[in-house]
Amino acid sequence: MSTPLPSTRLTGIDALRGLAAISVVFYHYTTRYQQKFGFAEPPGIEFPFGHLGVNLFFVISGFVIFMTLERIRRPEDFMVSRFSRLFPTFWAAVLLTACVEALSQALGSGLSLPHIAANLLMVHEFLGFPSVDGVYWTLQVELFFYLWMFTLWLIGGLQRPYPWLGLWLLLSLAQGGVAGWSLPIPYRLAQLWLLPQIPFFVLGMAMYLQHSRGAAERFGPFALGIAALAVIYISQGSELLAWAISFLVLLQLALRINARAERLARPVIWLGAVSYPLYLLHQNIGYTVIHFSQQWGANALIAGLLALLVALLLAGGVHRLVELPAMDAIRRAYKAKPLALPLNRWHWLGLALGLAIGLLALSFALPRLFA
Structure with missing residues (x-):
């Protein structure tokens, strides 16, 4: 019997x-489009x-991944959970976006098949390949975060996480120029x-520790304070501190309304459900819709609304038909016939560190090969 x-x-x-x-979508369809391409009429x-x-x-990922790792029993559980959550939808988004770009040529991406294939790895930018869609850089960040959190889980670091998270933050602060x-x-x-x-991930993790362990977690406020300070130094400005605090307030509100989820409007619940494919699909496809809508006589506002409608429809379709x-x-197959790899935690730790070293080596070698 496998572990659920x-x-x-x-x-x-x-x-x-x-x-x-949706906030990222609004940004891309207004401010960012104007910066990159310019509207016929703002x-x-x-x-x-x-x-x-x-x-x-x-921040949300920091919260959720810590929660996930505290609930799993075997490394394979985490691998299957994350793979099934991320990769099928991502692959569908890459292929769909590449097809739209190839057919329209509105954005002039000119990506080759090797570049598109490299995107399917999700770490393509680290390896020196351009993205099919600019938003994909964040998926690479998420994947690296999973790798390091998985490593921390393997060595038992989640039992007493603050020394490890503190070290991570210190490196972040030092690199940011304190x-x-x-x-x-x-x-x-x-x-x-x-x-x-990492300061944003740590904010989410500290919030999870406060949420799950409560008053017993004495160092939670300290960790939140350090993470918030790190946000300031990394951003080289004070504006982001206000946003970091806002993120914490929003996360706390989300946790409180979770117990009253039935009170949330259905559109809000649906938007949350399709948020992953919406994020993956909205940018370049939306830019293409805006471009052609303006060519056909629509003003910028109508073009943006059409792009939003197309993005929501595509996100809903991919959510229902793929995600x-x-x-x-994948999870049913794993439950019916679980992976039985003859590996202990130290083997998995070696694989995780070997993967990190291998990616680092490839990031230097591949750009030279394809130059």
């Missing part, structure tokens, strides 16, 4: 994901801080170790 895969479905958290996704609407929805995604000095960490290592993003069926099929 952990269920991490929190309706309030899903709704918060939906809020993060829509009169801007959403300049919508890109911070990405950072909110990282008090006028900075640690000269190579760019690739900073990417692999997630030094620019849910694939996740269910």
Whole structure:
């Protein structure tokens, strides 16, 4: 009998994901489109801080992944859980977006088949390949975060996580340049170790520890404070502190309304459910819709609304036809015939560290081969 895969479905958290996704969509369809391509006539609407929805995604991921790892019993459980959640939907989004770009040529991407194939690995940018869609860089960040959290789980670091998270934050602060000095960490290592993003993940993890362990978790407020300070130094400005605090408030509200999920409006619940495919599909396909809509005489506002409608329809379709069926099929297959790999935790630890070293080596070698 296999270990049941952990269920991490929190309706309030899903709704918060939906809020993060739609804020990024609004940013791309207003402020970012104007910056990259320019509207024939500006829509009169801007959403300049919508890109911070990405950072909110990282906070939510810190919360959810810590919760997932505390509930699993075997390494294979985590691998199957994350693979089924991320990859089938991502592959569908990559192929669909590549097809739209190839047919329309509106954005002039000119991606080759090897580049598209490299995107399916989800770590393509780290290996030197361009993205089919610009939003995919965050999936690489998520994957590296899973790798390091999985490593921390393997060595038992989740029992007393704060020394490890503190070390991670110190590296992040040092790389970000605290008090006028900075640690000269190579760019690739900073990417692999997630030094620019780790304060946001730590905010989410500390919130989970407070939520799950309560008053017994004495160092939670301290960790939150350090993470918030790290956000300031990484961003080189004070504005992001306000956003970090806002993220914490939003996450706390999401946890409180989770117990009253039935009170959430159905559209909000649905938006949370389709947030992952919506995020993956909205940018370049939406830009294409805006481009052609304006060519056909629509003003910027109508073009943006049409792009939003197309993105929501595609997200709903991929959620229903790919995301849910694939996740269910993979997890059912694993439950019926679980993986029985003859590996203990130390073997898995060696594989995880070997993967990190291998990716680092490939990131230097592959660009030279394809230059």
